[in-house]
Amino acid sequence: MSVVTRFAPSPTGFLHIGGARTALFNWLFARHHGGKYLLRIEDTDKKRSTDEAIDAILDGLNWLGLGADDKPIFQSQNANRHAEVAKQLLAEGKAYNCYCSPEELAEMRENAKEEGRPVGYDGTWRDRTPSEAPEGVAPVVRIKMPRDGETTITDAVQGSVTIKNEQLDDFVLLRADGTPTYMLSVVVDDHDMGVTHIIRGDDHLTNAFRQYQLYNAMGWDVPTFGHIPLIHGPDGAKLSKRHGALGVEAYRDEMGYLPEALNNYLLRLGWSHGDEEIIPQDKAIEWFDLDAVGKGASRFDFAKLENLNGHYIREASEKRLLELILPHLGEISDEAKDWMLNGMEGLKSRAKNILELADSAKFYAARPTFPLENQKAAKLIKEDTPALMSEVSDLLDSLENWTVESLEEALKAFSETKELGLGKVMQPIRAILTGSNSSPSMFEVMYVFGKKETIERLRCL
Numbered sequence: 362m363s364v365v366t367r368f369a370p371s372p373t374g375f376l377h378i379g380g381a382r383t384a385l386f387n388w389l390f391a392r393h394h395g396g397k398y399l400l401r402i403e404d405t406d407k408k409r410s411t412d413e414a415i416d417a418i419l420d421g422l423n424w425l426g427l428g429a430d431d432k433p434i435f436q437s438q439n440a441n442r443h444a445e446v447a448k449q450l451l452a453e454g455k456a457y458n459c460y461c462s463p464e465e466l467a468e469m470r471e472n473a474k475e476e477g478r479p480v481g482y483d484g485t486w487r488d489r490t491p492s493e494a495p496e497g498v499a500p501v502v503r504i505k506m507p508r509d510g511e512t513t514i515t516d517a518v519q520g521s522v523t524i525k526n527e528q529l530d531d532f533v534l535l536r537a538d539g540t541p542t543y544m545l546s547v548v549v550d551d552h553d554m555g556v557t558h559i560i561r562g563d564d565h566l567t568n569a570f571r572q573y574q575l576y577n578a579m580g581w582d583v584p585t586f587g588h589i590p591l592i593h594g595p596d597g598a599k600l601s602k603r604h605g606a607l608g609v610e611a612y613r614d615e616m617g618y619l620p621e622a623l624n625n626y627l628l629r630l631g632w633s634h635g636d637e638e639i640i641p642q643d644k645a646i647e648w649f650d651l652d653a654v655g656k657g658a659s660r661f662d663f664a665k666l667e668n669l670n671g672h673y674i675r676e677a678s679e680k681r682l683l684e685l686i687l688p689h690l691g692e693i694s695d696e697a698k699d700w701m702l703n704g705m706e707g708l709k710s711r712a713k714n715i716l717e718l719a720d721s722a723k724f725y726a727a728r729p730t731f732p733l734e735n736q737k738a739a740k741l742i743k744e745d746t747p748a749l750m751s752e753v754s755d756l757l758d759s760l761e762n763w764t765v766e767s768l769e770e771a772l773k774a775f776s777e778t779k780e781l782g783l784g785k786v787m788q789p790i791r792a793i794l795t796g797s798n799s800s801p802s803m804f805e806v807m808y809v810f811g812k813k814e815t816i817e818r819l820r821c822l
């Protein structure tokens with residue numbers, strides 16, 4: 362049997378971090394087993410579904426490299442097929458029309474609550490004949506659930522989970538207006554799409570028992586379920602915006618994370634392979650399976666994500682990083698772009714995210730203005746600095762070789778002759794060339810700028 366997985370978001374909001382992890386697990390599981398990974402947009406709630414949300418989900422998935430193997434399926438387009446299945450169950454006596462009014466249903470719920478029963482609907486219309494139907498009332502269609510015994514799901518993550526059938530009520534398949542319910546649509550679509558493994562958040566575990574019975578009623582194979590624990594905040598509480606329950610685009614645009622860092626982080630959130638923390642995609646595909654998904658909720662940890670991001674920034678090519686920082690930098694000259702590209706190796710070793718990287722590259726694009734805004738850097742410029750820089754400029758001007766090594770050699774010799782510590786020479790150079798008190802090695806920066814720009818900046822003071 363070839364594996365088919367799916368990610369089935371409801372487009373009522375952005376692609377949040379929990380959804381991205383669900384998509385990733387489905388994607389990896391399919392890749393690991395040489396199967397297919399599909400996307401189904403569950404847009405049946407027309408009031409709450411929006412085109413913007415659909416775009417945000419598709420955009421987020423593409424950014425993470427988790428686009429589906431086939432065109433996305435839009436659930437609302439299958440409504441007729443869903444209704445057909447309900448009608449088939451009705452014809453086979455496995456479902457029935459229910460004519461209860463909202464008042465009657467409210468009363469049933471009230472009674473159940475008083476008697477401590479979990480089931481809301483009491484089966485009033487289960488065995489009544491159509492001739493008893495009240496006139497002018499459009500019925501809903503309910504499935505006949507088994508009343509005795511138990512339903513057991515062998516969940517690939519949660520293990521064997523059993524529920525007493527008396528806890529499952531005859532839920533609605535078709536509403537009075539003929540539209541299918543979520544429970545029906547999900548099962549029919551998963552069957553029609555040939556889904557073999559349903560990997561999703563464990564908030565859907567209780568639905569799985571009902572869905573299991575619906576598969577049985579239709580005589581369909583039940584897919585394997587894998588209900589993955591939810592993501593919690595660092596304090597153990599349900600993930601909220603404050604904790605990072607944001608759309609993935611916020612991780613990209615507002616926090617500057619690389620998609621491979623977010624994927625690696627999300628993979629480790631609830632799944633492990635020994636002590637491995639840095640898991641590139643090929644290893645993730647090789648190692649991922651559901652048996653190593655933990656049963657407990659995982660806690661979101663920004664520090665870990667940040668560390669991984671730093672790692673992947675260091676791994677990323679200079680050219681790609683330049684492309685990523687440019688949108689944050691406004692209009693800049695081609696010359697400055699070249700400097701940034703050539704200086705990227707030094708910059709990227711220090712940055713934890715793309716915003717920091719962009720910020721640290723700014724000095725290549727614009728000469729600092731004096732007095733410096735950065736107070737720590739301003740303090741590095743002393744009264745005798747202009748005279749010292751004039752000497753340094755003359756020295757640099759006389760250099761025949763402009764390499765990192767020759768710059769280092771010349772400036773070391775200079776500071777020795779002047780009987781100054783090397784720092785006393787280099788720190789003002791750093792402040793003047795970059796406007797900052799921290800930057801990559803100044804020998805590298807000077808090398809990247811070349812003689813002309815270096816000397817012009819030093820003489821700017």
Ligand code: GLU
Binds near residue numbers: 370371
């Ligand atoms: N559309 C559901 C959700 O967004 C998921 C349904 C499923 O995976 O079965 O939570």
